[in-house]
Amino acid sequence: DAKTTQPPSMDCAEGRAANLPCNHSTISGNEYVYWYRQIHSQGPQYIIHGLKNNETNEMASLIITEDRKSSTLILPHATLRDTAVYYCIVRPPMDSSYKLIFGSGTRLLVRP
Amino acid sequence: EPEVTQTPSHQVTQMGQEVILRCVPISNHLYFYWYRQILGQKVEFLVSFYNNEISEKSEIFDDQFSVERPDGSNFTLKIRSTKLEDSAMYFCASNLERSSYEQYFGPGTRLTVT
Numbered sequence: 001d002a003k004t005t006q007p008p009s010m011d012c013a014e015g016r017a018a019n020l021p022c023n024h025s026t027i028s029g030n031e032y033v034y035w036y037r038q039i040h041s042q043g044p045q046y047i048i049h050g051l052k053n054n055e056t057n058e059m060a061s062l063i064i065t066e067d068r069k070s071s072t073l074i075l076p077h078a079t080l081r082d083t084a085v086y087y088c089i090v091r092p093p094m095d096s097s098y099k100l101i102f103g104s105g106t107r108l109l110v111r112p
Numbered sequence: 113e114p115e116v117t118q119t120p121s122h123q124v125t126q127m128g129q130e131v132i133l134r135c136v137p138i139s140n141h142l143y144f145y146w147y148r149q150i151l152g153q154k155v156e157f158l159v160s161f162y163n164n165e166i167s168e169k170s171e172i173f174d175d176q177f178s179v180e181r182p183d184g185s186n187f188t189l190k191i192r193s194t195k196l197e198d199s200a201m202y203f204c205a206s207n208l209e210r211s212s213y214e215q216y217f218g219p220g221t222r223l224t225v226t
Contacts, residue, residue, distance in 0.1 A: 034213050043116075043203045043217030044155060087155075091213050097160035097168035098213050099145065100205075104154060 004088045004103055011109040018075040020106050022088030025069040030093050033064060035073045036100070037084040044087065044102070047073065078110045114138045116218035118204050124224045128193050133221045135187045135204030144187045145205040145215060146179065148172070155203070161187065194225045 005023040012018040024033065034049040048055055048062045050071070055062045061074040075082055087105040091098075117136045125131050137144050146158040160167040161179050169177075178190045187206075191198055201222050205215040 032213070038155070041201070041220070043205070043220050044215075045217065046214050049214065089213070097145075097162075098143065098207070098215075099157040099160055099168060099170075100147075100155075100213055100215060101157065102155040 004090055006086075006088055006103065006106045008104065009107040009109070011111055012078050013111050014080055015077055018078040018082065018108055018110070020073040020075075020086050020088075020108065021070065022073070023070045024088070024090045027068050027090055028092070029068075031090050032093065033062065033068075033071050034089040034091060034100075035060070035062065036087045036089065036102075037082075038087070038105070039081075039084040044100075047086075078108075080110050080112060082108065083110045084108060116204055116206055116216050118202075118218035118221050120221060121219065122222045122224070124226065125194055127196060127225055131191050131194055131223065133189045133191075133202050133204075133223070135189070135218055136185050137187055137204065137206035138208075138216055139185070141206035141208045141216070143167075143207050143209075144179075144181070146189045147203045147205065147217075148200040149203065149220075150197075150200045158189075158202075191223075194223075196225050199223055199225045 035047040036044045038044045050062045064071045085105040085107050119134045144161040149155045157170050159169040159173045176192045180188050201220040203220045204218040207215045
């Protein structure tokens with residue numbers, strides 16, 4: 001499984017964009033990048049995923065570099081409710097059970 | 113929007129007692145999971161379940177643990193003889209598609225073993 005590296009913590013001002021980086025330099029050509037978040041004491045929440053192309057949904061945008069060795073999750077207008085731990089997870093397209101393997105993530109603090 | 117529910121939200125039990133944690137996955141989902149998170153630590157995979165059998169289990173999921181889908185809606189995790197180190201948040205998750213890591217998590221059950 002490809003290893004991911006994320007900064008332990010970040011902060012941003014409310015209303016500004018939050019850009020959360022993730023390094024996955026050992027990613028294989030067919031592995032997907034998934035992002036989840038965990039608001040304090042709640043269950044993890046799926047945000048977005050991608051393979052090569054940039055992706056956008058109602059929650060966030062995912063930018064994957066051309067060499068796929070890193071990615072950035074963008075929350076375009078962060079709110080206080082976006083304060084959470086954000087996890088970048090790399091997974092193969094086929095797995096015995098499609099389990100998620102969580103790392104330590106990035107603790108994002110959105111300041112008023 | 114459909115959601116995964118878990119009961120109870122908090123369970124306190126004495127060491128050696130059996131506990132059953134309950135989950136109601138999203139109704140049309142077919143794949144079910146249990147994860148746990150010890151306070152201050154990472155979320156850890158315990159077990160996955162599909163078609164009434166375990167697909168995969170982690171090293172944590174030893175003989176003291178079992179899972180069951182007793183009817184068409186509930187998914188349970190049983191710990192036969194709890195230990196102090198079983199104290200954690202236990203999260204149930206489900207997903208619809210086989211080839212997807214897009215899982216929907218419940219709010220968790222906080223298990224405290226005294």
